[in-house]
Amino acid sequence: MKLCLNKLNLVVTALIAVSASTFGQSSEAIRKYTESISSGLPTEVQGQLIYSTTLLPEFYFENQFERVWTRPLQASFLGLVRRSYDHGLNPADYHFSTLNQLHMDAVESQSTDAEILFTDAFLLYASHFLNGKLDPEEVEGEWQAVRREGNAKTFLQLCLASGNIEETFKQLKPESDSYGGLVKALRKYREIQAAGGWNELEAGETLKPGMAGSRVTALKHRLSIEGFFLMEEEPNDAYSEELANAVREFQVHHGLEADGNVGKLTLASLNIPATAKIAKLRANMERLRWISQDMGDHYVFVNIADFTMKVYRADTLSYQQSVVVGKPFRKTPVFSDMMTYFVLNPYWTVPPTILFNDVLPEVKKDVAYLKVKNMKVLKGNTEVDPQTIDWSKLSRSNFPYTIRQDP
Template identity: 25%
Template structure:
């Protein structure tokens, strides 16, 4: 039988067309203007259904290419309403729509980015409603706006409560998402009672630290958003020219006033640099060194993002914290003891160096030990102490170190062949005895953790005067160790304060159990609010960079 090429080609084309049609994404109606607003009641639900199908076929993205929070949440909400619009009535936007749009417009005040909540598309739609009367009869536009606003509300509710970055190993919350049912309930209540803004604000953390940071960020925005400043060169050969650029830069942010006509005065310039360094929590030396110049060059948006990153960290904490707890802010080099909603004790701390970081964790402080031994971690023994011992066996005596075998017995260091010791063979433990040379100082505070870190005193109190205090092997050195101990045994009849002070004065080794173990949280906040002003800390471990990627900033 002769093959019909013409018929075969037509069949091939038909198959290709069907295959193409099956894989082609749905095309939405851009406009559907009705003659009478009464028709919107019937036509808008059709357009909403069409758009929900479009999202399902478009990898959960809307027309503006922004992914929705969760398609199932949108579908559930509109199932409850029969695809009726929630943000407009007879072609008129509701007051709730205006409220939500303004909330999105000012999202940066909440540490969020407007673009994540369909701002560009919503802004264009709102402009049309203000300038084009036919927009009020456009069922396609009203459907598009409705779904975008519904998704924006749900996404913002989730981000304000849980944060944008995914939960991590120290996140307290057992849940990390709102259910579709709860999101729908929140939205329906907000629309019925016209209190969208109030509901969203109620979902934010109520912790004092979060509230203070938010207030401080708004003050920072009011001060610096209207200003513009130049970028300084990081290297230069013309000192006089750089000096003038530096003067101009400090004037631009009001850290230097040259109205008196003494702009070139060295003491005046130094005063301007000091003012900048003080405001941005830097080492105050009055010199435009590398780090100061880098900080002077940071744009306004970069500072706001740093604040946003830290607001997100607060959202990882539970809705309520214990009545009494210890909070260590690692990059802030500070410990706070909270009791009944206020800070009752503050202390400077020294934390782990970038190569030996202090871990972030949650635990409970159970006891403290007076005049403790220090069991030297294996890594420190091998990397730091063993080379020193091989070079000079007298190192052990000077550092007050004992050599302990596997059975817990002290070994004469002269009997050990130190040249045989290595990371692959070291059957001993080094233990530093109590005394003035002990690295743990007079007191050590214990809390369970897998990293073998703790809070402790130190034999080098002068280091607390340093601005940069990331220099330990991972443990947290505490300046106010005595005040913390006395507060922990407050009202404890088993261990009266007078008894503990007497033991300390006599140099007695004691372990004191804390009657009510205290929760302790080691956290990482590089921006905080204090007295209405924002305090920035150096990102010593580079954690902000990681968070920015997770938050898509």
């Protein structure tokens, strides 16, 4: 089964427009709806395209084409859809305006149109929380993480059996602290954006403690918007130690060298607009929805974006350290698996991509690079003195050695 998530992905060869007045408000009407939907042709209800062309007919067939959406259940689900915005999703994707209008009318709320649209919206919404809105393998070529199990139809049946959609739906939301932090951050940056965001800081010489001027004043204001700096009671344009500490905090937060100075890299990060941060937050929330939430009581979580590894025991952070990750053009693959063993202080054999793209060019410039990086050259199991090698003649197709970095 695959839910169709994007109207642009549909090749429309015909369109079946269905109305409640045609079929009447009965189980027979629902049956005819499902026949139309499962026919393979795009189907609209109240001008809304039906996405769940497989699960929706299956659900009503198993339910003997009976109605399930009472007005209280509708109200509960509409509340969830309204708050989907907080999770980086768009309520309009789930027929929100049309459903809200139908729900407000006592008669229309019990129409077959409303019944079908509420079910379609629920199945789509639940699938986005169960498996994400996008296919990770299409977005992330190196994605190998374990996906969440279950399907939206089973979850709809569970919600109906409980009679409490909102409470039961909590099971679908990612449980990690990271996801909760992203929800809060998204709210924060949307509020910042609604208030006007921040102005781009002017380029110029590196800003350092002891300097003063309008660029320093602008820097203070910029950092205060995100909460890194508290504006003084008596404003001034001096680059104080307090401001340097605020810059260091910003740099640590963004994975930059925490020197307290505003050079090119820090300036570029400061000038990333709030809209871009909002987009990044939404993307990361989607990534967390792709991942199975059952990590067990003891697990290791590597955050590629901020170069950190965290070890959790009973959902409590017990250890954290920095790690080395790939580059934008040679990304670290995303995966999840059971760890059966680990090696302390291992040798590191330089892989071919890094060897020929990074290490060999540096060695050709200066063979001392190997000593600085604590690397040795091996031929088989025998160590070779790098000074005896004519590095200029070596290439990807002619390289009889292995380079290994000692612990």
